[in-house]
Amino acid sequence: MPAFEYEALDAAGAKTKGLLSADSDVGARRELRRRKLTPLKLNRVDERRSGEGAKSVNLAGLLSQAKLSEKELMGVTRQLSTLINAGMPVEEALGMVSGQMDRPNARKVLMNVRGRVSEGERLSEAMGGYEASFPGVYRAMISAGEGTGGLGAVLDRLSDYLEKAAALRQRIQVALIYPCVLGVVALLVVSALLVFVVPRIAEQFTTLGVDLPGITQFMIALSGFMQAHWSLVGGGLLVLILIFILALRRPAIKKRMDGFVQHIPGFGGFSRKIESARFARTMAILINAGAVLPDALRAARRASANGVFQDRIAKIINEVETGRALSDALKGAKWFPPLMLYMIAAGERSGRLDEMFEKSADHIDNEVDSAVSVGLSLLEPGIIVIMGGVVAMIVLSILLPILKLNSLVLG
Incomplete structure (x- = not known):
């Protein structure tokens, strides 16, 4: 309706x-x-x-x-899973869930999806009119569940998938709060030293006619530039950030940036692990729901925002459709961890491919959690060391002329 x-x-x-x-x-x-x-x-x-x-x-x-937020999508998925597994028709489940939404725009989305379902459309088709709320891979999983009659089970696994992804994002955001605050405070302290302290010291050295060391001359020049052009520096940084964000919206530039990240030590491996875990989790849900392997691969490809990874998956799809084994195609992509490749090959031989994909995703997720913990624990002391080095340079630029002046007086 x-x-x-x-x-x-x-x-x-x-x-x-x-x-x-x-x-x-x-x-x-x-x-x-x-x-x-x-x-x-x-x-x-x-x-x-x-x-x-x-x-x-x-x-x-x-x-x-009208758009569902990530938190609302998680709640809707979990509630639909519970109601549909309890035997409630999809239309009635949508109506009940929509009545519990707080935001009017979120209710609009669900009410319209319900209306389209009541007119004979499948749930995945009805969600297709709201791509901003229901991503392509989400709808592909729903479609696979509808095709096999296991919609409730797919929604249940989708809920777990969304909640795990949200938990990881929240953990990273919370852990980044203190380092970010520390970095901002340190930057403000350094800026205050350059703008207010260094110029006063420079005036004293100038009146005394002391030959200043190179580091002191550099700091005085930097301080003078910041005093004279602080608005230009701040505005320039904002413009550069805006240009960078807008440039990343262009697919060609985004793909180049994705390729550049792959060659950064540490970050490249971390990025590959995240994409591999998302790929394995998506494949596990789709194959368990009864999706055909090429269709599952296409849906998993849409789940990624990494242009380089999408190209690798597109090549894998072509190879699988020509008859090559999935494990061999994945190995040829030179992206996935060796243990995952071994487990996928074992899943192909045993006929438990979905189970092996899920175990691979769990294993890689644990590695990602460990890498995040280590990276975040090193971030705080790293900021302290960097900012401490900058402050030390400023202090040294002030102390060296003083020591030189004392040596001249004592001499």
Whole structure:
């Protein structure tokens, strides 16, 4: 059924707003009267229909305004999994979950998905109109579950997948708070020394006519430049950051950056592990849901935002479709860890490919967690050492002329 957004008066004369499902405008008004509400405005929230007395919402506008956040998507997936596994029809489950959403825009998305499902579309097809809320790989997993009759099981595994990914992101964000604050404070201290302390010391040395060491001359020149052009420096940094962010939105530049990261010691290996874990987890869910191997590979390719990795998977898909074993194709990509390749080969021989993919994902996730813990534990002392070195240079640039002046006085 289509979804309608209404504004009405209740029995006490107070205005109220909300969403409801009905087969037509007349049915929606009838439902409002049944609830003892007097309709003031009634707009159909469906991009595919417009009519007299109803406000038409185009697809682009709807997608820009109504979108599920990552947290909401996790909650929706978990609730749908519970309800569908309990035997509730998909349409009713969507209606129940949408009624529990706090944000009106999130309710709009789910109500429209429910309306499209009630009109005969599959859940994955109905979600296709809201790509910003339901990523392509998410819909591919839903489609695989619908095709095999295991939608509830797929949603359950999708929930676990989303929650693990969110937990890792949250852990990294929380761990980065202190190093970021430390870095900002250290940068402010260094800037204050250059802007306020170094110029005062430089004035004293200039009046005394002392020959200054090279490091002191450099610091004085840097201090003078920052005093004269601090707005230019700050604005320039902001412009460079903005240009970099906009440039990364271009696929060609993004792919080059992805390739550059692969050659950075430490970061390249970490990036490959993250992509391998995501790939293995996605493949495990899709194969367990009954997806055909090439289709599963295509969906797993869409799950990645790394252009270099996508090219490798595209080559693997071509090789698998020509008859090459998956483990051999993965080995030829020269991307995945050796243990994962061994486990995939064992899964092909035993017919337990989904199980081996899941075990591989668990193993790589543990390695990623360990790498994150080590990296974050080294980040804080690294910032302290770097900023300590900068402060030491400033202090040294001040002390060297003083020591030289003392030696001249004593001599």
